[in-house]
Amino acid sequence: MSENHNEIDQHTGVETTGHEWDGIKELNNPAPRWWLIILLLTIIWSIGYWVVYPAWPTLSGDGERGGTAGTFGWTQYDQLKESQAEIVARKAAYMERFEGASFDEIKADPSLYAFAVAGGKSAFGDNCATCHGTGGQGAAGYPNLNDDDWLWGGDVTAIHETILYGIRSPHDYTRLSEMPAFADMLSDEEVEQITDYVLHFTTDATYTPEGQQAYVDNCAICHGDDGLGMRDFGAPNLADAIWFYGSDKGDIMSQIRRPKHGVMPAWEARLDANTIRQLAIYVHSLGGGEE
């Protein structure tokens, strides 16, 4: 700073700070003092945060936190627990009614139904979406839950039972079906003839009388003469537009020779009863649910 730092600028009549760059001098228009005071007050106020809230990491660690805990003892984890408790309390009002209501009663009550669908959707995303997809759309080998084709029944009670006990699961009440591997019993030619006959249910494929006979002898006992399947055995309907393991001739032949058998776990021991009931209603609500 130069000696004459109280110099007055000729054009504006304002004092300069004495700072000069390339002949341009900085004017001194002082900020109001209260502005400075407020700045200082906010700094002092911020010190309060250090005291009452967790603020400083410590090398030794204060308990498990590894930092100063603050006099309020506030943690984000406690806050989360509080919010969760709030949600549980809010749900409790519905849960009590839900627990005592039958599926039919729930389906007739708009608020309970909405509660069940919302809860089911959330549980579905956590537990079922891994295989069935987030929208329940399934994939090859994992059934689409949106459609109206049900291997084991599509009313809420049947869906509930499937979720509870699973399919080919270790549970005692599991739904169980097993199509034999016909590669051990039939020749490739017979398999192809049967495939042609199966395809004729849904397409204009031609078949031989041998193929029809082989189907009646080997397949009709479970899948029915008309290929309509049988839910008691979990035998799929072969005469509809929905194919679990693919609709190509090759897919069908391979399924006859060495059938794949998917497994669904039993959820009885993994989820609580109410969640499973909510799941059943949610899956039923996806569009293909039967009455």
Added chain:
Amino acid sequence: MTDSAAPIKFFEKKERVFPKRVWGKYRKIKWAVMIATLGIYYLAPFLRWDRGPHAPDQAILIDMPARRAYFFFIDIWPQEVYYLTGILILSAVALFFVTSLFGRVWCGYACPQTVWTDLFVWVERIVQGDRAARMRLKKAPWSFDKLWKMTATHSLWLVIGLLTGGAWVFYFNDAPTLLEQILHLDVPVGVLSWIVALTVSTYVMAGFAREQVCMYMCPYSRFQSAMFDKDTLIITYDEDRGEPRGKHKKGESWDDRGHCIDCTACVQVCPTGIDIREGLQMECIACGLCVDACNNIMDKLELPHGLIRYDTTNNIEDRREGVPEKSIHTHILRPRTFWYTAIMMVVGGVMLFGLMNRAPLELHVLHDRNPLFVQLSDGTIRNGYNVNVLNKTYEDRTYRLRVEGVEGATLRVQGAGAVDADALHIFADKVGHFRVFVTAPKQNVPREDIIFTVEEVATGGGEEAAASETYTSIFVSRQP
């Protein structure tokens, strides 16, 4: 300042302004505007407006929990918040418009900061006396007299602040109910915190910060100078007439001297503490009190009014160049006033059109993304939709939902109990959410438009035409 080596100051102590009482035309206008604006502010929430049994009867209400804003016959839903954008554009352009014509009259007359400061200064004067008395009292040592006067002033300020904060919350709650709660000291915590916050901020802003708000906080006061041109009305001091200034004794000649007698009346009444004779300044809020003060002095001196007055830079220059007084007039029609008017008319027109054509019924359809479509066992295709029907009337209504545009499409509404697409009940002022499935034979194209129509089912009367709305969504048959 001299060039002595006094330490440089980066922060400045605030000089308290003690505006002197003044009478006159502009003071009267300021009182009138204050009474009108504060009157509207305090009383408006108590106006009633009948909307039937299903909606609040408060004329002006922002109902946060129910997500509705009411303004007399206007009712805004959250998705119509663009009306707020329109109001903000109108307000901004109206400010530009007024500023380009009349200068900072908003600041001088209508700005809440000015109005409440004026009110607080009035309280100060009633309790402590006029300018000189107030300055004396400030310097005086503490005494009983000073103590009670200060206590009374600050108590009255706090009461005004409390009323201000109290009035604010009435716009967000049913005013009579809340008033009763307040009188019974049974105020909800959220409401109470707003009242306290606004009480304190009114007290601080109007009692202490005052002109500092205009000088250091307010962005409008700064950018309004960008709206000025030479035809803008500003507060002017007629230098040609006033200078050279000097004390004047009764009976002395006015020859060879200016009309300004350097009485500083204009400085003493100024609420921002400036000397207008130094020319237009950033601090000037164009309130015109110095005009009143100077005119009163001119009356005593038997000189014409207008040494300090509202005038334009162009007029001053014209006068200086000897243009006859008669041909001097303010230019109202200028490109910028034209454009501001045009913008206001367009925005106002669009808003008015929107409000007048506001449908009492709205339909929104969201096609499922996952899965896009579902293959059913009989070969048909099903698509799922989330359909929202907005019943913006104040009565419970029944609607019918249909689809068109897809060959052989049938529609089913999924929900609790037996939901009938021909009779969807929606309560007054509510949104109906429906899960809808549309089933159709497999179409030739992967995806085509499907038109949803919702129409009101006439219930008896039938005096009004049944409202209907359409929404075009898609129907997907297969992967593209």
